[in-house]
Amino acid sequence: MNRKLRMGMVGGGLDAFIGAIHRKAASLDDRIDLVCGAFSSNPEKSRAAGEAFNLHPHRVYGSYEEMFRKEKKLPGDLRMDFVSIVTPNHMHFAPAKLALESGFHVMVDKPMTWNLDEAKQLGQVAKRKKLLVGLTHAYTGYPMVKEAKNIVASGRLGTIRKVYVSYTQGWLSTPVERTGNKQAEWRTDPKRSGAAGAVGDIGTHAANLSEYITGLKIASVCAQLNRVVKGRALDDDASMLLTFDNKATGVLVCTQVAAGEENNLSIRVFGELGGLSWSQENPNSLEVKWLDRPKEVYRTGWPFLSQEARANTRTPSGHPEGYLEAFANIYANFSRAVHAFKPGKDLDGKKFDYPSIAEGIRGMAFIEAAVKSSRGKQKWIGIGK
Amino acid sequence: MNRKLRMGMVGGGLDAFIGAIHRKAASLDDRIDLVCGAFSSNPEKSRAAGEAFNLHPHRVYGSYEEMFRKEKKLPGDLRMDFVSIVTPNHMHFAPAKLALESGFHVMVDKPMTWNLDEAKQLGQVAKRKKLLVGLTHAYTGYPMVKEAKNIVASGRLGTIRKVYVSYTQGWLSTPVERTGNKQAEWRTDPKRSGAAGAVGDIGTHAANLSEYITGLKIASVCAQLNRVVKGRALDDDASMLLTFDNKATGVLVCTQVAAGEENNLSIRVFGELGGLSWSQENPNSLEVKWLDRPKEVYRTGWPFLSQEARANTRTPSGHPEGYLEAFANIYANFSRAVHAFKPGKDLDGKKFDYPSIAEGIRGMAFIEAAVKSSRGKQKWIGIGK
Amino acid sequence: MNRKLRMGMVGGGLDAFIGAIHRKAASLDDRIDLVCGAFSSNPEKSRAAGEAFNLHPHRVYGSYEEMFRKEKKLPGDLRMDFVSIVTPNHMHFAPAKLALESGFHVMVDKPMTWNLDEAKQLGQVAKRKKLLVGLTHAYTGYPMVKEAKNIVASGRLGTIRKVYVSYTQGWLSTPVERTGNKQAEWRTDPKRSGAAGAVGDIGTHAANLSEYITGLKIASVCAQLNRVVKGRALDDDASMLLTFDNKATGVLVCTQVAAGEENNLSIRVFGELGGLSWSQENPNSLEVKWLDRPKEVYRTGWPFLSQEARANTRTPSGHPEGYLEAFANIYANFSRAVHAFKPGKDLDGKKFDYPSIAEGIRGMAFIEAAVKSSRGKQKWIGIGK
């Protein structure tokens, strides 16, 4: 086994939801240690977090600038290997850019940046510095999603014709951003979230999942973004028609006002010969239907699954794996890429199977196209490559 | 119990699929007897069918014109009470119109006519003759659909915000119309089917179901119709964004090329306070989710369901009811309307809870709008009232 | 198509639950007409029922004795072909015996008689008169049960090793027999129900289902019968260990005090190579699991199912069939046997696939063994052949 990687963190203080997820996911496989962090723009809070995480006080920083500057000077066997950025969207670009400029690989939460322009810039920096950027599209970490991708890639379904993907939540059904919900506050604030609300927060997951499984690219969208809860400045709901680059068509739904829904990300993909369906709320099963024989149900952990699915599973079949394990797969695969790193090689995440800078840029292009389509009279808006 | 009604039939010969369904559904509750028919434009075939159905030879006719003419002259205690029209779409209007002109109530398969103009004309005739027209949107006959309608109407979900309805089939995934499948032949032929294929055949069911459950009307559509299988003259697939008359929005999907899908009609409706979901493939359960308490599952047959659901159920809970029973509910409720008939009264089906002429006209307007939206550059096309 | 059979009925007046089910099931396929009946021991009630069912007053009788005597004298083209007996258990034997003695085939509700001795006697009479006896173990009428039987018989699962069957209801969780529930009254009364309550009412269904699917016979039982609700004179709950005649073992559960359960009859069968599971509450799916490949789900209506499953289905896949259709399959298959009847031939129901006198006798032997096992100290009680 390789040595454990050393991870730094930007954001993710004690009251942050996603920071804790990142830390558990990173540590699950004993491949990564959290060694330093700038957990809050408030140095007091950063220190409290570092203490709670059992970090050496010298490795808890008051700002990410300080962290990159000082970590850079540490000896190679102490210095962090990569930084994980888990701040709100508007605070992704600056630390990610500076981290790359400082010579560190970057893992960043999605959507990758605040707007498409930042994403493209970050792409330029990563390319120039020849470093790795990972993106936590965690749902692609599920073994059954990898099995689905494998089934499509094998050609067993024939040419893909239809893709239906739906991500429905209910937690923004009421204006919780006005009653103290921190998660809701920044997600509904254009200054922090970007040009889109639900489309950026969960629509990008849905778009990414559809592209990951099918191996296709969304070519254009015809979108309707809605602000359902009164007074909201960003969309909390959207639906869109899709075309893909192979002429397949589809529908993408994302909403945060489907009262009673939890975190229902579901996808159905149909080809000439059969179709598959998967849902995050029952993530260890994958249904595959055929034109001429019984429906099949694949399950996490079987020895006769694809290599990709098996490599991302920790327990034998019948032992459910969950969201943390899927999230941990993103980190584990990224960590393999870091271990194998050679400057400028395998930057696209394909070899080691993690979402990378390219997926980050596509996500921002998707947001931009959806917003443009919804605002204008033109029916279809293309997404640039 | 009322006397049994006497039904005539146009179409529905021995090799027809839907005719047999209509006959079983009509007879299930011992409320209706098939007494006569013009089962085929081929008199030989019509005769063979009548014999198989144990009809008196005098009541088996060579044409619907002959049937209406002769039945009209029979004494009141023999004469048919209404006619059921189960021919392909292009053969709905003429017999339906003539039946009404001849003084007979009409039950007709959906979509009601070949185009919107015919539908409006039929509406005029029915109004003038003050007779009843029923339409077999069979899926609204399921007890759990009626419970769903009741829950929405009660206001328990609050104002409806989102409607997702999806009807996916796979049977047209290959060009079966060219290999002898009669059902596929006429459904893919514009001359017999009308301006739309999948949209007319199953999209109208989906649209009707969404309006039935929510009590709302679809106000406009932004549609994409596709001819997925090469060489097909009509859409075999469509997706559309929807707006409703209360500002709710939604998505309607209908496809006949989702390989492996059977007859998957599913709907999810979300209001301010909760949401519900129902699927035809598991028709005896209705899920209701709430913002602040456990998900509920309602089941056919419970004594504490709404009166509407109970009245449309034949067996205690735990005894699954199926498609035939739902279909039979349309006939049973229509038969109650016929028994209670007073010229010009209750023509809209609301009192006796069956789909009527108004739903038939709306269905044709929906088809027209979807086709227009898909063909043009204009994003949204309204559906007239 | 054959001429419609003429059915008489004993019991099944207007306030009976199961009589209505029998009538709908019998008439669903247009193969059987109800032509006469002795619907109640109260002639007034019998007459009211006959009127409601649109029978000729001369064919509505004050007693079954009268019915058999008079029907026997009617000309062959009017006389009933068989009688359906839907009275409480203690009233099965006498009319069934007299019907056979009078030359009529018999369909009787389960359990076949009040005790095993009656069942054996009835077997003797049927044998002597060379007439048909059918038994409404309705659950074996489901297409997916027939598919399951076919899969086992094909040997695909290998030798059967384990059978788990469970029939759980909740409707007797409280002493409803003391608050006017007629169904509960006679079922909890030893004088009318027999030596067992739940075991006779639903345990026999479970036992029959397990033997029907596996083709095995229960060889012995180790049972525990309980009277859970205070004051009840008969078991309302039972569990038992089973051995089968091929050395397979299993468990049978039946209870009517599982509060909240509806009518949950479920079975799992495992062989050397795979297993299957089916549940009446989702009757159109059949799961088949394998040692070395993905789980399969079979669905009612597929063209590539076994001939037995297809012959017992009325609609294409995706159109759920329910309890009434399953029940109707028992009648339809029995009616085929009646049409093909030759004295003394095919009395065992195997050729035409319906439960017959042999299943009736086995059911009573099962009840007797379960009661004996529960009462005594001996661990295992054999069931005679």
Added chain:
Amino acid sequence: MNRKLRMGMVGGGLDAFIGAIHRKAASLDDRIDLVCGAFSSNPEKSRAAGEAFNLHPHRVYGSYEEMFRKEKKLPGDLRMDFVSIVTPNHMHFAPAKLALESGFHVMVDKPMTWNLDEAKQLGQVAKRKKLLVGLTHAYTGYPMVKEAKNIVASGRLGTIRKVYVSYTQGWLSTPVERTGNKQAEWRTDPKRSGAAGAVGDIGTHAANLSEYITGLKIASVCAQLNRVVKGRALDDDASMLLTFDNKATGVLVCTQVAAGEENNLSIRVFGELGGLSWSQENPNSLEVKWLDRPKEVYRTGWPFLSQEARANTRTPSGHPEGYLEAFANIYANFSRAVHAFKPGKDLDGKKFDYPSIAEGIRGMAFIEAAVKSSRGKQKWIGIGK
């Protein structure tokens, strides 16, 4: 947050399945560090494992005796706090006893010992030393199992009447112990496994789960243990009738020869007023059925669940938690007990909600009773308190 506990491990070398699970589970919440181990009776293998786990070579021992002896002498801020024993069953007792004698708390895999006598002895030692013993009945760690326990304890279901618990696996359907499967080898070997095979391996889980949720104790069993695969020396399959100490009755099924089954642990509990059901293969849902209102489905992560369920959940609703998280809850709760430890206090696990020495002894008594019942002619065998 408390300091991280220091854990030692006995067994769990690189080729062990359950050792890796224990390590991941222990580390998931950042509450526990693995600091030392005797991972194999082969010192070479132990060393290789220690290296892979990044342990200091001085803390990797050649035997557990050495480990306890040396760890005892380490300063308090280095010394291990407790030891986790993950060897086969016959190797539980000796190291557990010695660990306690040496002053260390013990976490041990289930079943706790090789036979009941060892279990009782271990109980004596723990009592005398006033130290903690934890047991990894991991399935009781699921949040929805805790919610189920809470619902029963609240009295909402009324007095419990019926308990059905079933644990079905298929992995021993063929004699894999003869083809190199290490897990199967020791589990089917009486010298290493004990008096029972399936009953000890998974039957104890089922028994424990039923007692945990209901708060009842199994009073007696009537069991049938089978050796289904030819040549096996221990049961690979068992079924048993149960009585509970409140007069409730039930059924327990455990089998490892249900071909195609994965790890299907399912339980249904019924009281006077309602019932609940839970299945490990869909662990984030809990169904609750009622006599007089809709079925409810509870889901992991809801803010309105019981405190016990919420305290054992890491992510918001809609983010599935799996087997590792459940397992980790056992470790996390045990670690809380270790932190709060006062000699002789809270030894029964109730306050901190983890399975303890008492559950371990009950498990062994359950095995003994089941084996005795199966072998003898006596119908019911009591389980001592």
